[in-house]
Amino acid sequence: MSAVTSAAQEESQRDLQFHARVISTFFMAFLIISFPLLLFFCLHRRQKANKESSSLRLAPGPPGLPIIGNLHQIRGLPHRSLHQLSLAYGPLLRLRLGSVTALVVSSPALARDIFKTNDLALCSRPNLTTWRHLSYGGLEVALSPYSPRWTRARRLLVVHFLSPRPVRGLSASREEEVRTLMNTVAAAAASGRTVDLSKSLICLVCSIMCRAVFGKRFAPAGECSMNEIGGMIFRTAELLGEFVAGDFFPWAHRWLNAVTGVQGRLERNFKEWDNLFEREIKERERTGTGGGDDGTYASVLVRLLREEQALDVRRNGHNGGDNGMGYGGAT
Structure with a gap:
């Protein structure tokens, strides 16, 4: 009986070794085939980018590495790294940060010309992972990109929260x-x-x-x-200040943010804020303080929401609906 058991164990061990050799052989073959393909893809993209650059008048910039571009040259304190690069390549510097092209302006005169003369073309905020996630998909004034909705929300913020009267009231x-x-x-x-x-x-x-x-x-x-x-x-x-790899490689942002743990930390932090807001809203509803205007920002938001809903009722002849300002909770 023991001899049969020993023979079965040896047979099982030989099967495992055979499967291990098959897997390792397949893995090595995959690496041997995929590496030239990846190299060809990178070279093709670089050649295409060089052709596009030669046909356009682009700002100068340091040569970059395949895939990561100039990310390896932004070390330690980023503003000092950018200052050193601007000393070598001029006040208008073009960098390739992964798959994203960035323009670094270190001259006050050029910055004034860019933000004053071409403000509409350059005034929007980048669609970064952290900002997008924490602002309910771009609904917050401070973090959302420029749009007609952002303009209306900013007007409400200035008039009802940042004007002299509410500021003096607090x-x-x-x-x-x-x-x-x-x-x-x-x-x-x-x-x-x-x-x-x-x-x-x-x-x-x-x-x-x-x-x-x-x-x-x-x-x-x-x-x-x-x-x-x-x-x-x-x-x-x-x-907000953390390096998020997915922002520099948009084509792989989902798995990069998951692998680096950024997505999990974002989810936990967003849940904290969302639970706080939900708890305070329920508390105001329970105590009956949500109906009055006590000068706090929460009561002003409730009043604006009700005014907008009443306007919708008069305009459309029905309750509810989207008020066009995105005052609702997270979706």
């Missing part, structure tokens, strides 16, 4: 938060504790934002300390 809460920060720093100094002013100032900004948007603080009363929103803002800032 001056008392801003002054109170500054006093709270000063008392927190003074108490820490009196007890001999060190104070991280960077975090303290971020906490101050978070508290002012919470008072302006929601009409309440998220930090303990009488203290200026890191709270829930402060941590979320930290994580959002890290994501």
Whole structure:
């Protein structure tokens, strides 16, 4: 019986070795065939790009490597790398960052001419993965590309939130938060504790934002300390400043963002903000504070939404529908 079992094990081991040799042979053949094809594809694209460049008057730029272009030349602090390149190639510099062509302008006169004379052609924001994801697909004023909808949203922002009257209306809460920060720093100094002013100032900004948007603080009363929103803002800032490989290789952005973990972190951060907004909306509905205008940004948004819906009812003769401004939640 043992001899039969041993023979079966040896047969199984030989099968495994055979399958392993077949897989390794197939893998090596795949590499041998695919590498020349990839090289030919890169050379063909480069030759095509050179032909297009020769027919156009393009800005000068350093030679790049296949596939990654000039990404390897942007090291450490990007602004210093770009400054060194501009010293070698001039104030108008063309770089190929992966599959994306970028124009670097380091001359104030040229920048003024570009943004003043050709502002409509160059005023839009890039459609970056992080910005697109965190702005509900481009619905936020600060991160969305230029469009008629962005123009209308910006007008509402300036008139109802950034004009002198609403800014003066929130001056008392801003002054109170500054006093709270000063008392927190003074108490820490009196007890001999060190104070991280960077975090303290971020906490101050978070508290002012919470008072302006929601009409309440998220930090303990009488203290200026890191709270829930402060941590979320930290994580959002890290994501906005992070290198996202998919933005430079749009043809492979899905799997690149998944492999590098960017997509997962974006999903978690977006979920945090979405849950916060949803929770505050339900809280206002539960307490009945959503109907009045208490001067906070949330109440102003509710009032604008209801005015727009009422206008839709009068215009179209039915309730609901798209108000054209995208005030709804995430889809």
